[in-house]
Amino acid sequence: MITLVIAEDHQALIDGIRSFLEYEEDITVLGEANDGEILIDLVRKKQPQIVLTDIRMPKCDGICATKTIKKEFPNTKIIAFSMFDQAEAIHQMKDAGASGYIMKNSSLKKVLEAIRIVAKNGDYFDDSITTTDVTSKEEIVLSTREKEILRLIGEGKTSQEIADILFIGKSTVDTHRKNILKKMNIQGKTDLIRFAVERKYDF
Amino acid sequence: MITLVIAEDHQALIDGIRSFLEYEEDITVLGEANDGEILIDLVRKKQPQIVLTDIRMPKCDGICATKTIKKEFPNTKIIAFSMFDQAEAIHQMKDAGASGYIMKNSSLKKVLEAIRIVAKNGDYFDDSITTTDVTSKEEIVLSTREKEILRLIGEGKTSQEIADILFIGKSTVDTHRKNILKKMNIQGKTDLIRFAVERKYDF
DNA sequence: CTTAAAATCCCTATTTGTAGGGATTTTTTT
């Protein structure tokens, strides 16, 4: 018997997956969560074999939840279920310890397939993900400070505002901006903002 | 018997809804589509009573599809199924002729409820939508040109680039930008870009 | 302890966008 918990922002999708899995005798859904924090609690209580989780979620996203769960329960397998096939998200989920990555535009049959494979200690990464290792070029590693600043940029703050919030000089914020641009190789002349906003939205 | 077609970007969600609706004897799913164009074709062929459609879809989005369908088949009821409760999207769907609007984070039970109500010529708009008429403040109406420019802003183009693309002066683009800012009552480049990007993403 | 990485700060110059004003032409609506 395979035990499973589902974490998803959209209740409709959870309901759908549950309906679908009801036909499968060998799979039991132990519970569901609508955000990362609830998911972590749920895993502690129910200790499922497999967690199927969205990446973009309130409170603590899929990546953050995966890290916590893997630290506490290394044997719990995690499958990411995402809208986007962004190299960075996939990479981060892999790093966090996920055993699978499925796109929401694939069928539930594939989800079922993935659950069964992962339950047998296998890995399942969506076919449509060509990006995986190839495009994951030079290991995009932003420092903690840089991520913090990127987040604030995404929230629409100006350099001056960010400087005030973090109690540092505007010059420092500008330097970080430049470094982020360099690391991300955003040739796009302008607009780190777009990058920050899209990032926030995509996972 | 209620006949239905489903249009959704994410196959997983379609599969889930189908599984869920299989238990309901009075509802038949006639078909499914992953984008707006296929949806329109499908409606022409199958002529369902009800269409359950995502807003954000490739090719032709939910709003555009709704308009076309309502023109050709005024009796076909349309229920929008969306991730976001943005006043503008709801407003546009209502204008296009939708009879319902449900959020993806509500349960499939609510979807079922909506289908039954709409089948009986009722309207169903999600409870969580407080926005509907209230926040839909001063009728955000962007002109065609303004929308076009907003789209290009969302794609990361600079005013000069937009000017070159549309064969107009940079001054004109700047004026449009200012007018958009004024209409939207937002201040700052950041916010404009965020608005453009979010809009692109959200429906 | 020493080194490398991260974080901090400053300078100059240029580009891009915002904010205010005004103005003309084309299209659409009445």
Add this chain to the structure above:
DNA sequence: AAAAAAATCCCTACAAATAGGGATTTTAAG
């Protein structure tokens, strides 16, 4: 045909971000 709305263009001034350079201090990692 007249009025309203949309689209076009230009001016000045200012704010914010990018791009190049250099420099110091903290904080980890070896």
